[in-house]
Amino acid sequence: MKDEIIYMDNAASSRLDDEVFEAMKPYMLDNYAVATSDFAYSMGVEAKEALDDAREMIVNELNGTPEEFIFTSGATESSNLALKGVAEELSEEGNHIIISEIEDFPVLNTAKALEKEGFDVTYLEVDEEGFVDLNELEESIEEDTILVSIQHGNQEIGTVQDIAKIAEVCDDHDVIYHTDATHTFGRVPIDVSEVPVDLVTVAAHPIHGPRGIGGLYIREGTSIKKQMNGGFQENNLRAGVENIPGAVGFAKAVELIDEEENKRIENLRNELMEGLMEEIPETILNGPKEKRTPQNANITFHYVEGESITLHLDMRGIAVSTGSACFSKSLEASHVIMGIGGDHERAHGSVRFTLGRFNDQEEIDEVVKATSEVIEELREISPLSKEEEE
């Protein structure tokens, strides 16, 4: 194995930035007071200020107000709160929920859990690039629809939905709209003062912030029921002693992101995508060419298994993923690739590359070269490839 690993899986965009680490450090070692003691002593007040400053920095990225943002333990919790919180609060007004069929597991499996409890869920189909159809969305809204949850950027194929238009449709029909922005927050702008989205899931680790911290934007006046009971923290919407180092790290991660970096990552990603498609025959680009999260590339290499590709690249010190990170445990075909019209072969042969702040030109060149070689080797011994030739 190489000395230095090239990360082009999820970890590429989740390597903690040194500056984030430095920002968190004093709140781990020096000021560890409990923020909620705001009637009490000065260190608690200081801790509370750090929490409030972090909240403001993060919600500014969405152009919302601090009263509209709460911290959670991550994107999974945020999306659970959004879906269950609205469903339970509005269950007397209606029991119909709409999501897209390619949502990430927190939204998809929460919707399925609500379905078991008696809610009616529509799983909107997507086109071959992963986009929902606005007319289909509008047609599927019924009298008793209480919530639409359609993601901003897809976790596997990077498709960036037109959430402004989706939000308008929801707004027109007076339905609450939640979007999972885990893979776009900081990378693709969202302006809640322009776009009438009601709930936005965000997380720190996809933008070089810490694990175990995320948040939920909740537009003022949105009907939502607290899911984590206990103390009165987070505007009485999420109990638990505040993770101040996490919040401060999250805020620093947001502060460090800028348009220039996103452009740079997008350019590298384009080179990677084009390089792989040009060098390697018989490939399919999964997801759209444009309207795609800047950090994501996803390609199916015919006649080879994604698992074999990842293992062989791993031996060369390169980390990539096949399917979503949570996904590989189930060994089932990716519901996203199947959703865009792929078959099992296309799903199993798909490889996802994720870029982050620390990837560079040299790594792109090396990954294109190594992947080409690995695919060639694997195809030589692949029974699938041989069958085709016969």
Next chain:
Amino acid sequence: MKDEIIYMDNAASSRLDDEVFEAMKPYMLDNYAVATSDFAYSMGVEAKEALDDAREMIVNELNGTPEEFIFTSGATESSNLALKGVAEELSEEGNHIIISEIEDFPVLNTAKALEKEGFDVTYLEVDEEGFVDLNELEESIEEDTILVSIQHGNQEIGTVQDIAKIAEVCDDHDVIYHTDATHTFGRVPIDVSEVPVDLVTVAAHPIHGPRGIGGLYIREGTSIKKQMNGGFQENNLRAGVENIPGAVGFAKAVELIDEEENKRIENLRNELMEGLMEEIPETILNGPKEKRTPQNANITFHYVEGESITLHLDMRGIAVSTGSACFSKSLEASHVIMGIGGDHERAHGSVRFTLGRFNDQEEIDEVVKATSEVIEELREISPLSKEEEE
């Protein structure tokens, strides 16, 4: 204000240990792979091993097996999962839940939330030291009782319940028993191979571990429904990308605790408790003298408000609490002090001192002296005190 603050509030036991910080560091900066990619690449496998090792270290402290322990975002989530998870899974078998009236907010308010959903909750009374009565517990168990949740150590007055006997009563009646061990884990032994407790809530931050990480011991075969939907992590009982730095820090925190330290803290606490009671007239010890968490002292000083005492001690660079940390936001009288038969005056005049690894003899002496002086000053100007004299 003094240069160095003396922490004797919750933060005293939650100051991150330097060794914990050092243990977490490599998992923040060097290996940041996603642990769930265990079919994929070697860094992911390494991350997974770190997670498994952490799990084993923590569950060993309870004498359980790694399969019986899952990580959560903290004690609040653990107790929410325990109560809601069992209640929802067993709702067809019964709808009666028993808790003590002095539970901490995660258990108390989750029980109240379940009550609103139609569950029947019995709030067991406690005696003047905070102990539940085993006969009362047994008598309150009915045909349709599915869950008992009685804490191990109290968050405000330190009362350590006899969970071995409580567990036996529950076991005899085939009722699931959950205990919130947030304030005893690592400090007061629990052996799940001896005590038939089914669910145990634990957290890292009260033993100098990081914020934002906790866990739930779940005895094999316990009926419980997943609350956080999404990926298949944590034995498919808690979705979300694993917080590996948090888990590793939690494990290191457990490793660093030993009996000797607990004895040392208990001795210091006894000196503090006795010093305050001897130096200051008209005080009440809240909670028992023995069978008390080693780190906790809680005293009511008559004729003065706890808020005034904390503020005045703060000006002298000493951090203490009044009521529980989450509590001070509500400004209501402590339900714990009220539960042990106190009135509003006793509750509002109560001050909680919490000790940790970094407190020493000198600090104890200084806190006794400063508190004596503050109480004397405050009593001189207290209308309550004057009324009494008239």
